[in-house]
Amino acid sequence: MVIQEIDGVEFKLKEQCDLTWVKRYGTVFDVIDATGSGCICFGIGDNIEKYFVKIAGVDTVEAEMSPEESVEVLKNAVELYQTLSHPNLVRLLDHYLYKDYYVAVFEWVEGECLFDYWNFDKYAQEPGLKNPKIRFKELSVKKKLSSLEGIFSFLETVADNNYVAVDFYDGSLIYDFNTERITICDIDLFRKQPAFNDIGENFWGTKRLKAPEEYVYGSCIDEITNVFTLGALIFDLFGEFSHKEIKNRYLTNQFVPCTLDKWELNEKCYDVVSQAVSIERNSRYKTISDFHMAFRLGNMQNS
Numbered sequence: 001m002v003i004q005e006i007d008g009v010e011f012k013l014k015e016q017c018d019l020t021w022v023k024r025y026g027t028v029f030d031v032i033d034a035t036g037s038g039c040i041c042f043g044i045g046d047n048i049e050k051y052f053v054k055i056a057g058v059d060t061v062e063a064e065m066s067p068e069e070s071v072e073v074l075k076n077a078v079e080l081y082q083t084l085s086h087p088n089l090v091r092l093l094d095h096y097l098y099k100d101y102y103v104a105v106f107e108w109v110e111g112e113c114l115f116d117y118w119n120f121d122k123y124a125q126e127p128g129l130k131n132p133k134i135r136f137k138e139l140s141v142k143k144k145l146s147s148l149e150g151i152f153s154f155l156e157t158v159a160d161n162n163y164v165a166v167d168f169y170d171g172s173l174i175y176d177f178n179t180e181r182i183t184i185c186d187i188d189l190f191r192k193q194p195a196f197n198d199i200g201e202n203f204w205g206t207k208r209l210k211a212p213e214e215y216v217y218g219s220c221i222d223e224i225t226n227v228f229t230l231g232a233l234i235f236d237l238f239g240e241f242s243h244k245e246i247k248n249r250y251l252t253n254q255f256v257p258c259t260l261d262k263w264e265l266n267e268k269c270y271d272v273v274s275q276a277v278s279i280e281r282n283s284r285y286k287t288i289s290d291f292h293m294a295f296r297l298g299n300m301q302n303s
Contacts, residue, residue, distance in 0.1 A: 011040060038063035038066070038069070039055060040054075051093070053103065073188055077187065077189075089187070151233075155226055156289055166204050189204050195220070203221075211229060223286070228284060231291070235277065240258055245258075254279075
C-alpha cells in the first residue's frame with residue numbers, strides 16, 4: 001500500500017500511480033479511496049465549477065475486482081446514467097478512456113452520503129460526532145417522506161426502462177441538509193433485465209438490505225427484488241434497530257423488520273412495508289409503482 005497526495009489531500013492505493021492529471025479540473029478538495037469497485041473518486045473544482053471525478057482501474061486498497069474489471073464496469077455504467085436520467089440522479093457530464101483508466105466526470109452534488117463508510121474511523125474517534133445517517137433519521141417525518149418520494153420516483157424510472165437496481169443502498173444516497181434534496185449517486189452495477197444472480201451468496205449489495213434471492217446463485221433479480229430492497233431501506237430510515245439486530249443480518253443473511261413499537265409511521269404503513277420485505281417473492285408487491293401506491297394510501301390513514 002502507498003499513500004499519495006494531491007493538493008494536500010491524501011489517499012491510499014495498492015501501488016503508486018500518477019493521477020496529477022486530474023488537476024485539469026481544478027484543485028482537489030476531497031477524495032474517496034475506500035471503494036470495492038476499484039475506483040478512486042475526487043472532488044475537484046475552481047472558482048466557478050465543482051466536479052466529482054471517478055477513475056476506474058487504479059486498484060484501490062479495498063478493491064473487490066481487478067483494474068480491468070473496474071474499467072469495464074464504469075465504461076458500461078455510462079449508458080445507465082444516460083438512459084436512467086432523472087431529477088434525483090447525479091448528472092454525468094463527460095466520460096473517456098485515459099491511458100489504462102476510465103474516467104467519468106459528474107456534476108458535483110452538495111450534501112452528505114447517508115452511509116459514508118470511509119469516515120467510520122473518524123466517528124469512532126469522536127463519539128459526539130453524528131454521522132449523516134443519524135442526522136437524517138432525526139429529521140421530521142415530513143422531510144424524510146419528501147426524500148422517499150424522490151427515491152420511489154427514481155426506482156419507477158429504472159423499472160420503466162426495463163432495468164433493475166443492483167447494489168442500491170443508503171450508500172447510494174446523498175442528502176443536502178441545507179436544501180433538503182436527495183440525490184442518487186451510484187448506479188454503476190444496475191443491470192438490464194432479465195438479470196440473474198451470477199455470483200451466489202456474495203452477489204452485489206449490503207447484507208443489511210439484500211433480498212433472499214440475492215444470496216442464491218441463478219435466482220432472478222428483478223423489480224420484485226427491488227421492492228424488497230426499497231422496503232428494507234424504508235425500515236432502516238423509519239425504524240429503530242439495535243446493533244445486535246443489524247449484526248444478525250450479516251450472520252443469518254436475512255433482513256428482519258423492526259417491531260411495530262420501534263416504527264415511526266402508522267401501523268398501516270408498517271403492514272405495507274412488511275409486505276414489501278416478505279421472504280416469499282409472491283407475497284411482495286409486483287412493481288415499485290404498486291408498492292408506492294400502497295405506501296401513499298397507508299400514509300394517508302391515521303395511525
